[in-house]
Amino acid sequence: MKEQIQQKLSDSRVARWTALMIVSFTMMCGYFLTDVMSPLENLLTTKGKVVYFTDDTSISADSLISKVELFAAANALSSPELTVEKLEEGAELQYMETVDGQQQTVQKTISSVASGEGWSSTEYGFFSGAYGYINVFLLMLFFGGIILDKMGIRFTGIMSCGFMFAGALIKWYALSTDFGDTMLFGMNMQVILAALGFAIFGMGAEITGITVSKIIVKWFAGKELALALGLQVAMARIGTAIALGASLSVARMMGNVSYPVLFGAIALCIGFVSFLVYCVMDKKEDASALAVRQEEGQSEEEGFRLADLKLIFCSKGFWLITLLCLMFYAGVFPFLKFATKLMIYKYDVPESFAGMIPALLPFGTILLTPVFGSLYDRIGRGATLMIIGSVMLTVVHVLFALPLMNYWWFAVVVMIVLGIAFSLVPSAMWPSVPKIIPMKQLGSAYAIIFYIQNIGLAMVPVLIGWVIDDFATLRDTSGAITGYNYSIPMTIFAVFGVCAVVISLMLRVDDAKKHYGLEEANMKK
Numbered sequence: 268m269k270e271q272i273q274q275k276l277s278d279s280r281v282a283r284w285t286a287l288m289i290v291s292f293t294m295m296c297g298y299f300l301t302d303v304m305s306p307l308e309n310l311l312t313t314k315g316k317v318v319y320f321t322d323d324t325s326i327s328a329d330s331l332i333s334k335v336e337l338f339a340a341a342n343a344l345s346s347p348e349l350t351v352e353k354l355e356e357g358a359e360l361q362y363m364e365t366v367d368g369q370q371q372t373v374q375k376t377i378s379s380v381a382s383g384e385g386w387s388s389t390e391y392g393f394f395s396g397a398y399g400y401i402n403v404f405l406l407m408l409f410f411g412g413i414i415l416d417k418m419g420i421r422f423t424g425i426m427s428c429g430f431m432f433a434g435a436l437i438k439w440y441a442l443s444t445d446f447g448d449t450m451l452f453g454m455n456m457q458v459i460l461a462a463l464g465f466a467i468f469g470m471g472a473e474i475t476g477i478t479v480s481k482i483i484v485k486w487f488a489g490k491e492l493a494l495a496l497g498l499q500v501a502m503a504r505i506g507t508a509i510a511l512g513a514s515l516s517v518a519r520m521m522g523n524v525s526y527p528v529l530f531g532a533i534a535l536c537i538g539f540v541s542f543l544v545y546c547v548m549d550k551k552e553d554a555s556a557l558a559v560r561q562e563e564g565q566s567e568e569e570g571f572r573l574a575d576l577k578l579i580f581c582s583k584g585f586w587l588i589t590l591l592c593l594m595f596y597a598g599v600f601p602f603l604k605f606a607t608k609l610m611i612y613k614y615d616v617p618e619s620f621a622g623m624i625p626a627l628l629p630f631g632t633i634l635l636t637p638v639f640g641s642l643y644d645r646i647g648r649g650a651t652l653m654i655i656g657s658v659m660l661t662v663v664h665v666l667f668a669l670p671l672m673n674y675w676w677f678a679v680v681v682m683i684v685l686g687i688a689f690s691l692v693p694s695a696m697w698p699s700v701p702k703i704i705p706m707k708q709l710g711s712a713y714a715i716i717f718y719i720q721n722i723g724l725a726m727v728p729v730l731i732g733w734v735i736d737d738f739a740t741l742r743d744t745s746g747a748i749t750g751y752n753y754s755i756p757m758t759i760f761a762v763f764g765v766c767a768v769v770i771s772l773m774l775r776v777d778d779a780k781k782h783y784g785l786e787e788a789n790m791k792k
C-alpha cells in the first residue's frame with residue numbers, strides 16, 4: 268500500500284489563496300475606514316451648511332444667501348427672504364459671480380446640501396493624525412507585536428478587529444452628534460471625540476495589519492510570498508479607492524459627514540466575521556503543521572522570547588527598511604488626507620470630482636502592486652525597485668509644490684506616477700522583511716516597522732494642518748479665506764521623498780555587503 272504523506276493545509280493552493288482572500292477582505296474594510304474622511308476635508312473645514320449645485324460647484328450657505336440678497340437688492344427685485352432651511356434640492360437661484368475676472372449673473376440649481384463642521388485645518392490635521400496616537404504614544408503597536416508573537420494569530424486578530432470596530436463606532440457617534448460650542452483642550456469636543464475613536468480604530472487597524480502580514484508569511488513562505496503580500500495590499504487599496512471616490516457623494520446624498528463612517532462601520536462588522544472564518548482555517552493549518560512536524564520527527568517550534576528582540580534591534584538592514592518605511596509612507600498616506608483639497612484649490616477641480624483624482628492613486632496600485640510583487644518573486648531586484656519608487660515619490664511632490672501647470676489633467680498624470688511609486692515600494696519592501704528577520708521574530712519586526720511608520724502617520728498630518736492654517740491660507744482684508752497656496756506643505760512632502768531616496772540607496776549598499784538577498788528572487792526554483 269502506498270504510504271500517505273502528511274501535508275500542511277497551506278500546501279494546498281486553494282486553501283492558501285482562500286485564506287489570503289478572507290484576511291485581505293478584513294483589511295480592505297479597515298483601509299476604507301482609514302481614509303473615509305479624506306475627501307471630506309473641505310466640508311469639515313467649512314462652517315454651517317454647504318450648498319452643491321448641479322454644475323458641480325459649491326458654496327457655503329451663508330455666502331450664497333448674502334449673494335442672492337445682494338443681487339435682488341441691486342436689481343430692485345423683491346427680497347427672496349432666503350434662509351438656510353429654504354436651501355433645498357431643486358431650488359433655483361440667481362446671483363452675481365466673478366467668472367474669468369468679470370462679474371456675471373449666474374442662475375444655478377441646487378443639487379444637494381450638506382452640513383459643514385467648521386473645523387480649522389489644525390483641528391483637521393489633529394484628527395487625521397489621531398490614527399497613530401495610541402500606537403505611538405502608548406507604545407501599543409510595539410506591545411501588539413509582542414502579543415502577536417506570544418499569544419498567536421487568532422487571539423491577536425480577534426482583539427484588534429474588536430478595537431477597529433469599537434473605534435469606528437466612537438468616530439461615527441462623534442460626527443453624528445452636535446456638541447455645540449463645547450470645547451476640550453482648546454478644540455471642539457466633536458474633534459476630540461472623533462480623534463479618540465480614530466485613535467482606537469488606528470490601534471486596531473495597525474495590529475490587524477501586522478497580524479495579517481504574519482498570516483501571509485505563515486501560509487506563503489517559500490511559495491508566492493511577494494505576490495500574496497502584493498495582492499493583500501492591492502485589495503486594501505480597493506478600500507482606500509472606494510473611500511476616496513465615494514465618501515463625498517455619500518455625505519452629500521445623506522446631508523451629513525457621519526454617514527460614510529457608518530457605512531464603513533457596517534463593512535467592518537462583516538470584515539470581523541470574515542476574520543472569525545479565517546480563525547477556523549488557522550486552527551486547521553496549525554494542526555496539520557504539527558502533524559507534519561511529528562511525522563518528520565521535528566521538535567516543537569521554539570516560542571518567542573523577549574531576548575530575541577536583540578536580533579531585530581542589531582540589524583542595520585532592518586533599521587534601513589524601517590526608516591525607508593517611515594519616510595516613504597510619510598510622503599503618501601498623510602498626503603492623501605490633504606490631496607482632495609489640493610485638487611480643489613491648486614488645480615481648480617470641482618469639489619464633487621476632486622476626490623476622484625487622489626482615488627486614481629490606489630486604483631493604479633490595485634493592478635501594479637501584485638505585478639511588481641510577482642516580478643520580485645521571479646526576478647528579484649527588490650532594493651532597486653525601492654530606489655526607483657522613492658525617486659518617483661520625490662519628483663511627484665516637487666511637481667505638486669511648484670507653482671506651474673495648474674491644470675487638472677496634469678494633476679491626473681502626476682497622481683498616476685505617484686500610483687506607480689506607491690506600487691513599487693510596498694511590493695518590494697514588505698516581502699524583504701522576512702529576508703532580514705526570521706519567522707519567529709517577524710510579528711515583532713513588522714510591529715516595530717509599523718510603530719516607527721506610525722510616528723510619521725501621527726505627526727505629519729498635524730504638521731501639515733498647522734502649516735496650512737499658518738502659512739498656506741490666503742485671506743482677503745476682512746480675514747475671509749480666499750484660497751490656499753500649497754507650495755510649503757508640498758515641499759515638506761518632497762523632503763520626505765529625498766530622505767527615502769537616500770535611505771533606499773543605503774539599503775542597496777548594505778544588501779550588497781551583507782547578502783540579505785534583496786536583489787534575489789523569492790521563489791525557490
Ligand SMILES: N[C@@H](Cc1c[nH]cn1)C(=O)NCC(=O)O
Nearest residue numbers: 298301473476500600693717720
Ligand atoms: N501600517 C499600514 C499603514 C496604513 C495606512 N492606512 C492603512 N494602513 C501600512 O503600512 N500598510 C501597508 C500598505 O502599504 O498599505
